Amino acid sequence: MSRMIKSMCMFLIATVCMAVIAPRGDAAIGCGTVVSYMKPCIPYVSNKGPPGGCCGGVKGLYSAAKTTPDRQSVCGCLKSLSGSINGINYGKVGGLPGLCGVSIPYKISPSTDCSKVK
Template sequence: MAGSVKAVCMMVLVLMAAMASRGEAAMGCGTVVSDLTPCLPYVTNRGPLGGCCGGVKALYNAAKTTPDRQSVCNCLKTMAAAYPINLDKAAGLPGQCGVNIPYKISPSTDCSK
């Protein structure tokens, strides 16, 4: 449990630093972290899918504009670089949660497009 809290705190700090370096985005990384924290056990191979889909759907519904989606994309890439995430599980989350997105979730995704 303490490891999970430490990981979440570290993720928040990394994302805040990333935001500060890019300036204020349309949708903050704090929202991304908040919505996707329930997914961490699953995408780090430490637990089941659990309540992850609620956060995935909330994030999908909140990111309506192109700048919002670009901001979410950049935050996700920062998270993926900071943690040992199972990329196959992360890429499969939208489908598992009933969310249809028109792009592939991958560290190589160009967030500017």
């Protein structure tokens, strides 16, 4: 019995230490997630197809980015992604939020300063 209590105490101490050491406010949304959400939009923004399932991804990503660090991370990933697609139509990229019925506080562009996104 004392061995079990000792194990539980060690687990509790380790958990508390991890919670204290863990960085706060870091973005939980990485570029892999952004790419997964936005992949259906690539044919549309590169003039190779209709929007298709693009709006589902845009709305899902918008819903997932709840904190400022998340929004800044998403902005940076979108900025990087938009700059890496050959033949991208920036007019279509910038129009995606409106097309899909969401409002984001920045323009999706390689020149966007994501550090100013709130």
